Amino acid sequence: MTVDTSSADDSTVGAGAETLAVAAAVAAGESVLTRRFGSAITLVAPEDLAGSGPATVVRARVASSPFALPRTLVIKHYPDPPEPGRPDPFAQEAVSYQLFTALAPEDRMCPELLAHDGRDRVLVIEDLGGVPTLHDKLHARDARGAERALLSWARSLGRLHATTASREPDFNALLRRLGGPVKNEDAPLPAVCAQLPGLLEELLDVETPEPVQQRVMEVAERAGAPSYRAFSPVDLSPDNNLVTSGGVRFLDFERGRVRSTLMDVAYLRLPFASSADALALPPGMSEAMIAAWRSEVVSVWPGLADEDALAEHLMDGQLLLLWVLTWEILPELDLDRHATPISREAALVTWWRELAKHSLRARLTHISEHATRVAAALGARLGPHADLAFYPAFR
Incomplete structure (x- = not known):
């Protein structure tokens, strides 16, 4: 039996892809935080922040952690590697945050980088909250x-x-x-x-x-x-x-x-x-x-x-x-x-x-x-x- 999917709701398909992307970002965030701090860290209540670039951007709440982490964090996950010969937006962003995180807090003109990993292509940064742009x-x-x-x-x-x-x-x-x-x-x-x-x-x-x-x-x-x-x-x-x-x-x-x-x-x-x-x-x-x-x-x-x-x-x-x-x-x-x-x-x-x-x-x-x-x-x-x-x- 062949199922005709030509009339499927594209928005539903798109929503499913977004859900999978958010779940992948949360999993990558948990993984890098666990490696960074040496103990399991659980993130819950993910919120898709709809980034306009190649990254999936998610705000998530820290459900359990033995460390004094902020209550919420922002995860930026770059699932796809760059095209050959092209600049890597993950590398550019990770290095930029590293550069500023090394500065004194008063000289840091961006959120603090809490963890990053080149293998999972993910960054976890400080959540500055719902302030206006x-x-x-x-x-x-x-x-x-x-x-x-x-x-x-x-x-x-x-x-x-x-x-x-x-x-x-x-x-x-x-x-x-x-x-x-x-x-x-x-x-x-x-x-x-x-x-x-x-x-x-x-x-x-x-x-x-x-x-x-x-x-x-x-x-x-x-x-x-x-x-x-x-x-x-x-x-x-x-x-x-x-x-x-x-x-x-x-x-x-x-x-x-x-x-x-x-x-x-x-x-x-x-x-x-x-x-x-x-x-x-x-x-x-x-x-x-x-x-x-x-x-x-x-x-x-x-x-x-x-x-x-x-x-x-x-x-x-x-x-x-x-x-x-x-x-x-x-x-x-x-x-x-x-x-x-x-x-x-x-x-x-x-x-x-x-x-x-x-x-x-x-x-x-x-x-x-x-x-x-x-x-x-x-x-x-x-x-x-x-x-x-x-x-x-x-x-």
């Missing part, structure tokens, strides 16, 4: 609360950079132990930047003058220099940041690595620009965030106490991040329809306008003129409403 704060109707959260985020980012500025050898050594590749850039920055002028000409009919290309390539090369390097979570989306009573704490280090802070500091000018739903901040907010970030890093990089040096660092980061984002985003955009104020299209127009404004202030006339032409070409294609809206907290 930065995304929650930006989408609530409390402008003051959102401002405080943003300044806390900027300070935490600065503290993260300051405490890891000299830790690249440690990070690389830990990564080698877990078999992860030390060099883990998404794409070579000079190669990416070299491709954008062709895209701008093909899709927007905007030429990129040689002085502009030369400046961008210099910045891209500078991003590989040893100065101003520190750990970066890379994925700085607002929903990956918890707003705790002790300040903002970072989550999700699946792409974490040491790199130039040029890319991170650019988020102070282009807030959370890599997020698909990135919106705008009110005037003055970016400047306040920059001041909060600098207050944490100036003891490590005293050169940034100089206003001109800081302005150049910010300008370089903004320029580089926008070129990379445009290279990624532009080919995927629908340039034949009017943009809404909460669209990716509106974001790109606004960011090029911001680059034009800041580069003009820096007396980089060739950069400003080029950015103005790109913004105008985008605006002409996307209509009169291609202005990025504020986050709901500031409307």
Whole structure:
């Protein structure tokens, strides 16, 4: 007898797979904790936290343990190994947590790593509880609360950079132990930047003058220099940041690595620009965030106490991040329809306008003129409403 399953409820099948994944994560968590502490530890009442990456993320309660463990823990289980030649998100995350767990508690800008195992590809970390994320704060109707959260985020980012500025050898050594590749850039920055002028000409009919290309390539090369390097979570989306009573704490280090802070500091000018739903901040907010970030890093990089040096660092980061984002985003955009104020299209127009404004202030006339032409070409294609809206907290 043949059973016809073509009409089966896909949601039921999916729910079964999720249940099995949660059970596997709990079993892996119990196993690594038992090996770590030398006695059986039982976890119960698992809650699927629906992680967006390759890991199954589960909160579970410690039912029985002879040790003083927290009441609840978070388990991240990576059941599938990476494709050959690809970075391993488990290794990146495990090493990132190891790096921070070795620091003093006041310098730890993330939950504490309690146990991990490369064989089971599992991490068990501290549960910070049901506190709001930065995304929650930006989408609530409390402008003051959102401002405080943003300044806390900027300070935490600065503290993260300051405490890891000299830790690249440690990070690389830990990564080698877990078999992860030390060099883990998404794409070579000079190669990416070299491709954008062709895209701008093909899709927007905007030429990129040689002085502009030369400046961008210099910045891209500078991003590989040893100065101003520190750990970066890379994925700085607002929903990956918890707003705790002790300040903002970072989550999700699946792409974490040491790199130039040029890319991170650019988020102070282009807030959370890599997020698909990135919106705008009110005037003055970016400047306040920059001041909060600098207050944490100036003891490590005293050169940034100089206003001109800081302005150049910010300008370089903004320029580089926008070129990379445009290279990624532009080919995927629908340039034949009017943009809404909460669209990716509106974001790109606004960011090029911001680059034009800041580069003009820096007396980089060739950069400003080029950015103005790109913004105008985008605006002409996307209509009169291609202005990025504020986050709901500031409307």
